[in-house]
Amino acid sequence: MNNQLRFDGRVAVITGAGGGLGRAYALLLAARGVAVVVNDLGGSRHGEGAATSAADRVVEEIEAAGGEAVASYDSVEDGGRIIQTALDHFGRIDIVINNAGILRDTSFHKMTADDWERIYRVHLYGGFQVTHAAWPHLRDQGYGRIVMTSSAAGLYGNFGQANYGAAKLGLLGLANSLAVEGQKRNVLVNTIAPLAGSRLTETILPPDMVAALKPEYVAPLVAYLCHESNSDTGQVFEVGAGWAARLRWQRGRGAFLPLAEALTPEAVADQWTTIQNFDDPTYPETPLDSFAPVVENLQGGRGAGGQGRMGAGETENAGESNLPRSPAPLPPRAASGDISDAIGHEFEPKTLTYGEKDLSLYALSVGAAVDPLDASELPFVYELNSSFRALPTFGVAFPFSLLWQITDVPGLKFNPALLLHGEQYLSLPRPLPTAATVTNTARIANIYDKGSGALVLLDVHTADESGQEIAYNQVSLFIRGLGGFGGERGPSATWALPDRAPDAVHHDRTNANQALLYRLSSGDRNPLHADPAFAAVGGFDRPILHGLCTFGFAGRAVLRHFAGNDPARFRSIRARFTRHVFPGETLVTTMWAVGTDGAFAADGADGQRVLFQCKAAERDEIVLSGGVVELT
Ligand SMILES: CCCCCCC[C@@H](O)CC(=O)SCCNC(=O)CCNC(=O)[C@H](O)C(C)(C)COP(=O)(O)OP(=O)(O)OC[C@H]1O[C@@H](n2cnc3c(N)ncnc32)[C@H](O)[C@@H]1OP(=O)(O)O
Known part of the structure; x- marks a missing residue:
């Protein structure tokens, strides 16, 4: 034969x-x-x-x-x-x-x-x-x-x-x-x-x-x-x-138990039928698959009882006691299905409480007050300061109470290690309160086919207890390898910088453990920033810094140089993440002020704007581009 x-x-x-x-x-x-x-x-x-x-x-x-x-x-x-x-x-x-x-x-x-x-x-x-x-x-x-x-x-x-x-x-x-x-x-x-x-x-x-x-x-x-x-x-x-x-192994969808409350045997008994249900099974094949739902829950996912992990007081203690010593990586998922079906998907709203400690930790994690003798940034990190206030970019942290739900959107299957933050826009109608209970609602506004990846645009609105909007975020996530699904390409971003010397240049040296600090302060527990094995799956030889951490450093630089550290003057900020940053690198933020009478005021903006970009100095790479802060 x-x-x-x-x-x-x-x-x-x-x-x-x-x-x-x-x-x-x-x-x-x-x-x-x-x-x-x-x-x-x-x-x-x-x-x-x-x-x-x-x-x-x-x-x-x-x-x-x-x-x-x-x-x-x-x-x-x-x-x-x-x-x-x-x-x-x-x-x-x-x-x-x-x-x-x-x-x-x-x-x-x-x-x-x-x-x-x-x-x-x-x-x-x-x-x-x-x-x-x-x-x-x-x-x-x-x-x-x-x-x-x-x-x-x-x-x-x-x-x-x-x-x-x-x-x-x-x-x-x-x-x-x-x-x-x-x-x-x-x-x-x-x-x-x-x-x-x-x-x-x-x-x-x-x-x-x-x-x-x-x-x-x-x-x-x-x-x-x-x-x-x-x-x-x-x-x-x-x-x-x-x-x-x-x-092969088969696993039920399982039950998400509320981590925000004390876990009790009674809570398990209540969910027993769901825990044992095999109606819509999955077929885990690796330890990564096995950990996926656990990570989702720890990220403030479905079992978080509608409460994010940033809150001071009760949330803080209950949440921390459930955290693993090293975060589990996420599962690889196959890119498949009809991605366009995910457009319009609404996330389950999430409520979170934050307070002074959260604001201070956040400010420290984006480099505030590195020199304790320089009193100018103390109001962002020291709650006994008479003018204690929130760093405006703290507002980008709100979406993380619900963002992780993106790994469970019908039609949108992907390997989370290949997800990178693409762009971020944050607008604040007024300065953030120094403590509040806020509710986040989010939907997928669009998904563009960018060839090398899919660009998922999320609109996230944050309202206080009276229902008044206190922040709006537009988050764009670039999922590598998920392009080519035949969707619209979407707008092409263009921007230019003034052809003159910058008005200010700010240097910040990040710490080697910057991402480990930022993940705790921001609620973004993506293992990409902490777990070398997970980062390797994403193609990085070590964990990278959160895009929003760099964003926070840059926002701080603009606030300091052009608004006298006064959040009341800070209306909005946007930027594109052009390259990754490794913790420990030096961030150089270069800024140009342009006002209604400036070279870039032709669009009729009625307030002052600051254009900026940010570079990782050691690699001479632009890491943030298209940066704009609108000030009043
Ligand atoms: C899961 C729960 C949610 C959690 C959310 C939180 C996630 C965070 O934890 C994750 C992070 O913080 S990751 C760190 C921050 N981000 C980064 O480091 C990304 C840096 N950027 C890149 O590497 C590349 O731009 C890259 C790889 C993004 C694109 O590079 P290329 O593939 O080479 O693409 P390119 O050929 O340059 O462009 C193709 C089209 O895509 C557009 N584009 C490029 N970069 C973009 C970006 N960053 N954002 C939006 N669009 C982007 C280009 O404009 C082009 O489209 P068009 O031709 O239409 O203009």
Whole structure:
């Protein structure tokens, strides 16, 4: 047959290959050109004794059929010796099938520590030893195929097999991690849960069933997994009697419990039906997938009880006690679906309370009062100052009570690590109060197809308790890789700067931990700014600074140089994030004042405007452009 899968030149170690499944694998692979190490201790089903005959018989069968094989009689607990046999006889190792196993079935209340230990040592420890010995060779040569043998007893549980089930599921855990570690080097690791008539099943299945469940029915799937044409890794297959199926995790949508209140067992009881519901399942595949809803809730998401995390007093304590020490990264999501459906989507409104401490922390996190002897910025950070006031750009923090809902908008599926802040506009009808309870409402105003990404425009309105608007934000999010969906391109931004020397230039050195501070003060807990692994998924070699942190530094510079630090003069601010900033870099904000009589006043603006841009000095990169502050 022309398209027969061949393995010529490959070398396999198959443990427990003296009979049953292992023998079937050995015979099939040898017939396809594999040189096989037939490993079998030759002990009893319960792991007692040893005999060379089982392995020898299989080697004879292979040789009689014209194949190549060598016997190994070592225990899998001496995995290094088994792999050495392959290296000594065939000079390499390509395939490892961990198949050896014994049984010590007994109900748990009768199970001895010895019953437990014996099973653990042969299955899990043995699997570790053999694989560990082969691993460096597979990695170095950039090729390897490993199969672990799990069992339905481990996947689902079985009476009298607590020891066996635990070890078998342990092998799946081992395989899952090795699949992740080996993928880059083309070392693929998969797991099977076979059902076959063998010494291990003859005690629990009727004899005619055992006879029907031939090991030969399992061997082809295992051989395929070991072939170089297989590119799947980290998967589990149930296989037996000519039937094979992939198995995966399924998870319900779950319930979001209110973090803003004390979590109680009663709250769990109330949500029990939802916690157990599988109506609209998801299929997590990685730890990132697993963490996603947790992060959503911590970000002030659906279970935050309508209360953001910025509030002083009660919110602060309840929120903090639930935070993990290191924030969990978000899941990768596939870009798919009809993105345009998301236009007009309304977010669930969120209420938050803020106070003096929040304002002070925010101001500190955008570089206010770095020189404590310079009293000019003390009113932003010191609540006992007689003119304590809010830094105007604190208003950009309001949307974060609800923005994270964007990961759950129908039609808008994306990898959150690829999301970058694109542009920001904030307008304030009057100075922000120094304490308030405010409610945010938001909708997706538009989504533009920018080719290299999708630009999602969000309108966010913030009102105080009397319903009066105190801030309006337009947030644009640039989602890389999500362009090309056939949407409108949207307006093209253009701006120019006066052809003259700037009126002011302000230098701010950010701290290496600036993003770690800013995330706490602003409510933007995006792991992109804290978690190196998450930043790496986004293509950055370390966490980057929040765009809005840079924005806050620049806004402060304008306020200081052109408005005497008086928020009452600050109407609005906008800017585009043109390049990322790394914490620790120096921000240089260059500013030009243009008024109604200035070179840039032709549009009829009735107040003074300040145009600005901001540079990361060390890399000489413009990081904010198109900056405009409107002052009264
Ligand atoms: C999830 C919950 C919500 C949480 C929200 C909070 C998120 C925050 O935590 C995240 C952050 O703070 S990220 C840090 C701040 N942002 C950045 O660092 C982005 C810097 N910008 C870039 O890298 C590129 O501009 C880049 C990559 C954005 C675009 O570069 P390119 O792909 O090279 O695009 P380019 O060829 O230059 O332009 C294509 C079209 O897109 C427009 N465009 C470019 N940059 C834009 C930007 N920043 N904002 C808006 N539009 C932008 C261009 O104008 C062009 O369109 P057109 O031809 O129509 O003019």
